[in-house]
Amino acid sequence: xxxxxTLARRCSTSILKRHFSVSSPVAAQMTVRxxxxxxxxEEMKRDxxxxxxxxxxxxxxxxxxxxxxxxxxxGDKRVMDTPITEMGFxxxxxxxxxxxxKPICEFMTFNFSMQAIDQVINSAAKTYYMSxxxxxxxxxxxxxxxxxxxxxxQHSQCxxxxxxxxxxxxxxxxxxxxxxxxxxxxxxxxxxxVVCMENxxxxxxxxxxxxxxxxxxxxxxxxxxxxxxxxTHCTLVSHSKxxxxxxxxxxxxxxxNIFCEVINLRTIRPMDEETLINSVKKTNxxxxxxxxxxxxxxxxxxxxxxxxxxxxxxxxxxxxxVTGADIPMPYAATLERATLPGTQDVVLTVKKSLHIQ
Amino acid sequence: xxxCAARLVRAQIQSKPTxxxxxxxxxxxxxxxxxxxxxxxxxxxxxDEGPSQTVTVTRDDALKYYRQMQTIRRMETAAGNLYKSKVxxxxxxLYSGQEACAVGMExxxxxxxxxxxxxxxxxxxxTRGVPPVxxxxxxxxRKTGVAKGKGGSMHMYGHNxxxxxxxxxxxxxxxxxxxxxxxxxGSNDVCVALYGDGAANQGQVFETxxxxxxxxxxxxxxxxxNGYGMGTAVERASANTEYYTxxxxxxxxxxxxxxxxxxxxxxxxxxEWCRSGKGPMLLEVATYRYHGHSMSDPGTTYRPRExxxxxxxxxxxxxxxxxRLISVNLATAEEMxxxxxxxxxEIDKAVEQAKADPELPVEEMYNDIxxxxxxxxxxxxxxxxxxxxx
Numbered sequence: 001x002x003x004x005x006t007l008a009r010r011c012s013t014s015i016l017k018r019h020f021s022v023s024s025p026v027a028a029q030m031t032v033r034x035x036x037x038x039x040x041x042e043e044m045k046r047d048x049x050x051x052x053x054x055x056x057x058x059x060x061x062x063x064x065x066x067x068x069x070x071x072x073x074x075g076d077k078r079v080m081d082t083p084i085t086e087m088g089f090x091x092x093x094x095x096x097x098x099x100x101x102k103p104i105c106e107f108m109t110f111n112f113s114m115q116a117i118d119q120v121i122n123s124a125a126k127t128y129y130m131s132x133x134x135x136x137x138x139x140x141x142x143x144x145x146x147x148x149x150x151x152x153x154q155h156s157q158c159x160x161x162x163x164x165x166x167x168x169x170x171x172x173x174x175x176x177x178x179x180x181x182x183x184x185x186x187x188x189x190x191x192x193x194v195v196c197m198e199n200x201x202x203x204x205x206x207x208x209x210x211x212x213x214x215x216x217x218x219x220x221x222x223x224x225x226x227x228x229x230x231x232t233h234c235t236l237v238s239h240s241k242x243x244x245x246x247x248x249x250x251x252x253x254x255x256x257n258i259f260c261e262v263i264n265l266r267t268i269r270p271m272d273e274e275t276l277i278n279s280v281k282k283t284n285x286x287x288x289x290x291x292x293x294x295x296x297x298x299x300x301x302x303x304x305x306x307x308x309x310x311x312x313x314x315x316x317x318x319x320x321x322v323t324g325a326d327i328p329m330p331y332a333a334t335l336e337r338a339t340l341p342g343t344q345d346v347v348l349t350v351k352k353s354l355h356i357q
Numbered sequence: 358x359x360x361c362a363a364r365l366v367r368a369q370i371q372s373k374p375t376x377x378x379x380x381x382x383x384x385x386x387x388x389x390x391x392x393x394x395x396x397x398x399x400x401x402x403x404x405d406e407g408p409s410q411t412v413t414v415t416r417d418d419a420l421k422y423y424r425q426m427q428t429i430r431r432m433e434t435a436a437g438n439l440y441k442s443k444v445x446x447x448x449x450x451l452y453s454g455q456e457a458c459a460v461g462m463e464x465x466x467x468x469x470x471x472x473x474x475x476x477x478x479x480x481x482x483x484t485r486g487v488p489p490v491x492x493x494x495x496x497x498x499r500k501t502g503v504a505k506g507k508g509g510s511m512h513m514y515g516h517n518x519x520x521x522x523x524x525x526x527x528x529x530x531x532x533x534x535x536x537x538x539x540x541x542x543g544s545n546d547v548c549v550a551l552y553g554d555g556a557a558n559q560g561q562v563f564e565t566x567x568x569x570x571x572x573x574x575x576x577x578x579x580x581x582x583n584g585y586g587m588g589t590a591v592e593r594a595s596a597n598t599e600y601y602t603x604x605x606x607x608x609x610x611x612x613x614x615x616x617x618x619x620x621x622x623x624x625x626x627x628x629e630w631c632r633s634g635k636g637p638m639l640l641e642v643a644t645y646r647y648h649g650h651s652m653s654d655p656g657t658t659y660r661p662r663e664x665x666x667x668x669x670x671x672x673x674x675x676x677x678x679x680x681r682l683i684s685v686n687l688a689t690a691e692e693m694x695x696x697x698x699x700x701x702x703e704i705d706k707a708v709e710q711a712k713a714d715p716e717l718p719v720e721e722m723y724n725d726i727x728x729x730x731x732x733x734x735x736x737x738x739x740x741x742x743x744x745x746x747x
Contacts, residue, residue: 150447
């Protein structure tokens with residue numbers, strides 16, 4: 001929402017300034033879906049060994065239309081529809097990566113990746129280590145992660161903590177279209193196994209794209225967080241859709257003269273500790289925000305990292321976590337809403353951290 | 358043009374079930390108590406003989422099957438409309454077109470037998486004894502739903518009915534496990550484990566066949582082959598589309614899934630096999646779904662509209678049964694029309710209730726995590742919010 005408003009403001013000022021020589025360019029817009037599509041398209045064009053496989057990715061144009069047009073452009077060899085057999089096709093994808101190809105293995109949602117998790121962890125993540133550097137696995141596993149809308153318990157889990165737990169695996173979690181494009185491109189070029197966790201509810205969200213972001217060589221480095229909004233009173237750190245939640249909360253709090261710094265992790269593993277620690281040293285307050293469960297979650301890891309770092313001495317309050325409720329996702333609408341964190345959770349927690357409430 | 362399964366179902370038109378024709382006056386006095394029909398052939402795998410093609414049905418049973426199928430059809434139509442008006446959210450996989458499978462199988466089972474299926478489960482939830490109002494209320498997320506609104510479309514449970522499962526293929530080993538429990542406790546009952554043509558390629562399905570055969574589990578594996586796994590036609594997903602043979606060492610048979618009497622006969626045969634301790638059997642029912650995979654799939658990008666229309670016109674299970682019953686005077690057109698009206702009224706009323714009933718109070722979201730556990734604190738969405746799980 002904030003992104004759209006910024007865009008609207010930028011557009012209107014640009015129109016007013018449209019002289020024949022010095023008008024500032026109107027920024028391009030792109031949905032997250034199109035950003036991911038563009039990333040795959042550009043990387044497939046650039047490197048013959050990059051290919052996409054998964055359920056409904058080819059002829060159906062993708063269950064969520066993320067791979068729209070790719071099969072029509074690149075054909076059966078580069079875009080493959082698989083049967084509904086995750087363990088099998090993930091294993092096949094990993095094998096092809098071992099032999100030098102660069103597969104993009106799509107899980108229709110990461111819930112289904114549980115069927116294949118052995119291949120992701122034991123065959124992909126650990127292999128470079130076990131072989132003492134002899135065998136690489138340049139694979140990308142991607143797909144939507146976390147809650148959608150009304151899809152109930154088996155289809156709503158966030159896997160950031162599970163995948164982030166494993167050494168050998170890189171794990172990214174884009175928020176904006178720029179994140180999505182840049183991180184996926186980096187993931188595809190990365191010779192390590194990378195899990196790219198998208199968000200179904202963000203696929204249709206439009207974001208501004210800078211000229212740089214629109215270029216074919218645009219990459220977002222894996223392992224570097226982005227400060228979405230600077231602030232001085234409290235740091236909010238988040239990933240994926242929850243970044244939007246933090247930005248909304250920051251806007252609400254700004255009206256009460258509380259200025260939050262919002263950090264978009266972008267990468268879960270390796271996590272950008274430096275950016276986190278520097279921010280905590282500046283604001284002295286930290287609240288983590290995520291959609292996943294609290295126990296052993298991304299927030300829990302951030303709390304531990306901060307405790308063990310020299311940022312601990314800068315804290316004026318405990319680090320607090322805003323998370324999904326510790327229950328399987330209920331279907332009913334009011335229950336689901338109460339299970340997911342909202343802006344009021346973030347606002348309340350920031351105020352508690354600041355001893356205002 | 359037609360999918361493999363559609364061709365299969367259409368092929369059965371060639372051997373269209375014949376009937377004993379009684380073309381006489383249509384007075385009520387001429388109504389018969391039972392009639393005999395001939396079904397199309399069953400394909401057999403590792404079986405010397407199969408179910409009988411000659412099937413007899415009583416008037417009462419026939420009308421019951423008709424009513425049940427019509428109820429499912431109307432209920433699914435209502436669900437589709439509720440979804441379009443956003444009263445149902447998330448996933449909604451409709452069973453329309455496949456009614457003869459659930460109704461026919463249930464006709465050969467007892468409530469003491471056990472059933473487990475995947476996510477296209479509303480029809481099965483009904484045949485297993487859950488009233489349509491509690492199915493619709495579950496779909497609308499209300500506390501009168503069979504899972505109090507916590508499960509939704511894919512997670513409805515009932516007596517000896519284990520859902521409603523969202524992960525493709527996972528229900529198959531579960532079904533064999535239920536069968537294991539039945540054998541373990543010396544029961545004479547069987548478990549029916551259903552899956553689709555898409556799930557039929559899952560590794561866990563083959564692991565299950567293996568153990569079920571090794572241990573002689575009383576499990577009927579049923580492949581509801583509707584020709585498409587989501588948007589992928591069977592030929593593009595399976596190297597072998599003869600799903601009734603995929604159990605290899607597990608004997609199998611294929612029946613016309615659009616003919617409720619054929620399904621009943623095939624299930625009776627399979628159930629007898631399992632009950633007699635001979636181990637598992639695989640039953641493939643060739644069927645068709647009219648709607649897309651789910652409500653977010655139009656169902657027309659990967660199959661021609663003509664195919665769907667032809668199925669509706671020539672192979673509809675409800676129309677097929679109606680025509681049969683009228684043709685042999687098992688029932689009159691008028692009384693079947695009355696059933697249609699009764700069903701419509703029942704479903705309309707259920708829809709109204711499903712829209713009006715309240716959702717669970719929010720505090721109850723914390724319940725049902727553990728069984729037999731004293732109340733405990735459950736963390737909410739921020740560190741200062743807790744619920745109590747009871």
